[in-house]
Amino acid sequence: MKNKLPGKIKVGIIFGGKSAEHEVSLQSAKNVIDALDKNKYEIVLIGIDKTGKWFLNDESQFLLNMGDPQLIKLNNENSDEVTLAPESKGTLITKIKEKSVKSIDVAFPILHGPFGEDGTIQGMLKLAGIPFVGAGVLGSAVGMDKEVTKRLLRDAGIKIGKFLTIRENHIPDFNNIVQDIGLPFFVKPANMGSSVGISKVNSEEEFSTAIEEAFKYDRKILLEEFIKGREIECSVLGNENPVASVPGEIISNHDFYSYEAKYIDENGAALEIPAKLSGEMIYKIQEASINVFKTLECEGLARVDFFVTNENEIYVNEINTMPGFTKISMYPKLWEASGVTYSDLIDNLIELAIERYESELRLKTTFK
Ligand SMILES: Nc1ncnc2c1ncn2[C@@H]1O[C@H](COP(=O)(O)OP(=O)(O)O)[C@@H](O)[C@H]1O
Numbered sequence: 001m002k003n004k005l006p007g008k009i010k011v012g013i014i015f016g017g018k019s020a021e022h023e024v025s026l027q028s029a030k031n032v033i034d035a036l037d038k039n040k041y042e043i044v045l046i047g048i049d050k051t052g053k054w055f056l057n058d059e060s061q062f063l064l065n066m067g068d069p070q071l072i073k074l075n076n077e078n079s080d081e082v083t084l085a086p087e088s089k090g091t092l093i094t095k096i097k098e099k100s101v102k103s104i105d106v107a108f109p110i111l112h113g114p115f116g117e118d119g120t121i122q123g124m125l126k127l128a129g130i131p132f133v134g135a136g137v138l139g140s141a142v143g144m145d146k147e148v149t150k151r152l153l154r155d156a157g158i159k160i161g162k163f164l165t166i167r168e169n170h171i172p173d174f175n176n177i178v179q180d181i182g183l184p185f186f187v188k189p190a191n192m193g194s195s196v197g198i199s200k201v202n203s204e205e206e207f208s209t210a211i212e213e214a215f216k217y218d219r220k221i222l223l224e225e226f227i228k229g230r231e232i233e234c235s236v237l238g239n240e241n242p243v244a245s246v247p248g249e250i251i252s253n254h255d256f257y258s259y260e261a262k263y264i265d266e267n268g269a270a271l272e273i274p275a276k277l278s279g280e281m282i283y284k285i286q287e288a289s290i291n292v293f294k295t296l297e298c299e300g301l302a303r304v305d306f307f308v309t310n311e312n313e314i315y316v317n318e319i320n321t322m323p324g325f326t327k328i329s330m331y332p333k334l335w336e337a338s339g340v341t342y343s344d345l346i347d348n349l350i351e352l353a354i355e356r357y358e359s360e361l362r363l364k365t366t367f368k
């Protein structure tokens with residue numbers, strides 16, 4: 001590593017968050033902390049509770065019920081509530097005493113969903129003037145919005161399924177929808193994750209329930225053609241010259257890869273790593289993944305998810321700019337299968353964060 005920071009690198013792990021994926025984030029943070037080389041990094045833990053408040057956590061006691069993914073909980077007792085100020089260069093300020101308590105050199109936001117991977121925290125970190133892991137403001141915001149994602153992919157000539165966008169003030173007629181995108185079809189909030197608010201619609205009755213559910217989470221929802229196919233995922237890593245891992249497959253035991261299948265039902269789904277695909281298909285998926293990553297202005301890391309039909313047609317489903325990062329999550333597992341260990345992956349991501357920050361520093365901010 002050729003970074004110019006003296007001594008240990010102070011890594012601020014920002015985790016938890018105001019999100020349906022709060023608990024997943026806690027698990028990911030725990031695994032990342034365990035894997036960070038303590039000779040090289042000093043760890044600063046910033047836990048965000050479910051109301052969105054930030055706390056400076058103590059590594060020895062920041063999690064309760066650690067062994068249980070259902071009950072795992074952030075422990076903020078005796079923790080200072082902290083914040084980051086613009087151009088503070090990473091200095092964390094307690095909100096109560098208004099004094100500096102800690103500082104970080106690089107931030108690793110392990111947060112999912114809105115307020116975590118949608119560009120909001122990325123904007124804050126940018127204002128604070130510190131390098132951070134993962135996509136920037138634009139890539140994060142684009143990747144979070146499934147509709148904007150699809151428009152950009154379509155514009156780049158990347159294959160996606162048919163879709164319609166609807167807002168609360170105008171719901172099209174069911175028969176017209178079926179004519180456009182067929183039946184069954186999928187209904188999903190534009191900005192969500194973890195399959196929250198997603199339904200597969202088989203009838204007009206199911207349609208009204210489905211849109212009601214989706215509108216709970218977003219004012220914009222997508223109606224998508226049902227693509228019958230295998231669910232193949234691929235990890236991408238890098239800034240200007242990203243590389244793709246071997247692809248993996250999600251084999252769901254439910255009607256689709258729902259919230260239950262992901263987190264509740266222990267046998268809800270299996271990961272097949274690497275996916276059983278021909279050499280030619282592997283190459284096509286890797287090439288498509290890098291193309292999607294670049295088209296959507298991503299940086300650092302992302303997981304690109306596809307549907308592959310019986311006819312070997314490859315459709316892009318979505319991108320995740322901060323994919324699950326637990327040791328058993330698809331993103332790091334795919335790298336492991338490609339020869340990159342979990343801790344090397346984290347090293348790489350921190351390096352990429354610093355590299356991007358330094359290249360941005362070289363840009364002029366004034367014009368004479
Ligand atoms: N158009 C579609 N055709 C077939 N299955 C779909 C479609 N859209 C979503 N699904 C199913 O729903 C799951 C969740 O949808 P996805 O768009 O990936 O949302 P999330 O961001 O919550 O993961 C997918 O993994 C897949 O099983």
Ligand SMILES: [Mg+2]
Binds near residue numbers: 305318
């Ligand atoms: Mg998905």
